[in-house]
Ligand SMILES: Nc1nc2c(ncn2[C@@H]2O[C@H](COP(=O)(O)OP(=O)(O)OP(=O)(O)O)[C@@H](O)[C@H]2O)c(=O)[nH]1
């Protein structure tokens with residue numbers, strides 16, 4: 360990595376301070392080229408010290424910005440290389456001007472995530488920790504942040520390394536046996552190996568199984584509000600958002616497009632979608648909106664089927680419920696503030712085993728219970744196991760499942776009595792799969808994909 364990279368590390372737009380970050384062998388030379396102390400002299404830079412002065416245009420010496428700079432010499436820096444940080448004024452133009460001078464002085468623009476990629480390549484962190492950096496930045500709920508921080512601090516890597524060490528130990532035993540196959544007394548205790556492998560498989564399966572919950576906290580879930588016209592879908596969205604986002608009128612067929620907004624319910628980010636009321640219509644625009652409802656429903660993690668409690672169940676309600684069968688449904692009865700004409704029996708007849716939550720979207724009654732019901736729908740088992748180890752990346756789950764597959768092959772093979780060489784090969788494949796998670800065996804394509812999702816400057 361002999362190229363020096365640079366980027367604005369702070370969020371774009373108006374702000375108090377902007378940080379321009381530079382990493383690579385030319386970092387110090389760039390500082391000496393562009394920065395002057397208050398007395399006009401170039402600085403004598405000590406690592407990890409702040410210096411106050413100006414960034415000057417090398418052509419003409421005009422002051423570009425008043426700044427503080429810090430040089431972090433390799434290897435004691437985020438990337439493990441020489442890193443220069445220039446702390447200037449925030450805003451739309453000044454940081455860009457400084458960056459332009461830095462580029463003229465020999466750096467090139469960093470790609471998204473390139474600083475963290477260098478940190479990974481220089482062994483400052485493993486791959487699952489690098490992924491956690493992006494997760495921390497993207498986290499929108501306390502629980503999501505907690506999971507990202509645990510992963511950044513190496514909790515997942517620690518568990519994987521422990522299982523990896525145990526597996527490597529079993530492989531070593533097996534390989535020793537292969538080397539001394541002539542001497543039958545040196546064969547490892549055949550029964551202990553399948554049992555030890557089984558324990559590893561159980562631990563890995565538990566980890567893989569935690570992905571469903573991990574994904575909910577990391578990425579959030581999509582919940583669609585569906586129902587016939589005028590039942591109060593838009594009112595419900597507005598109430599969750601605390602603002603009049605969607606138009607509400609007593610005229611059936613008010614909502615034509617869908618409206619998606621994020622809301623946080625008990626630490627889960629829910630992408631809540633209000634949709635057009637479903638009914639038979641000859642109107643092309645309304646029909647297009649209703650077609651969109653079914654598309655949104657197909658992608659949803661759960662559907663709130665909204666019914667109007669002040670009216671009896673209609674043929675339309677029944678038709679919609681029939682079409683939604685097989686989807687994860689949460690029945691909700693709205694307009695609980697009006698005299699009720701929709702009985703529990705009626706609902707449980709058409710949705711056996713389901714209990715509807717009664718709310719008033721207009722006045723806010725029952726929304727607390729509805730929030731709880733949504734949370735429990737997604738995190739049923741969480742209270743049984745308050746702080747289980749949780750994985751949040753599909754990549755990790757796939758690698759774990761690959762390892763489990765090879766371990767099961769190894770166990771089945773040894774039961775069938777295949778040669779120990781074949782079992783050893785399966786164990787090596789399982790080790791490779793575990794190493795993918797921490798990045799020991801990740802190829803360039805995987806790295807490129809992971810870091811492409813980062814922001815520039817991180
Ligand atoms: N009394 C009462 N009226 C409600 C409640 N929720 C909604 N409404 C009224 O019902 C009418 C329709 O509400 P909307 O929220 O627009 O219903 P919608 O399901 O989005 O309707 P479409 O977009 O036409 O499908 C409005 O007049 C609301 O004020 C409620 O909880 N109680």
Ligand SMILES: [Mg+2]
Nearest residue numbers: 592593613614
């Ligand atoms: Mg509406």
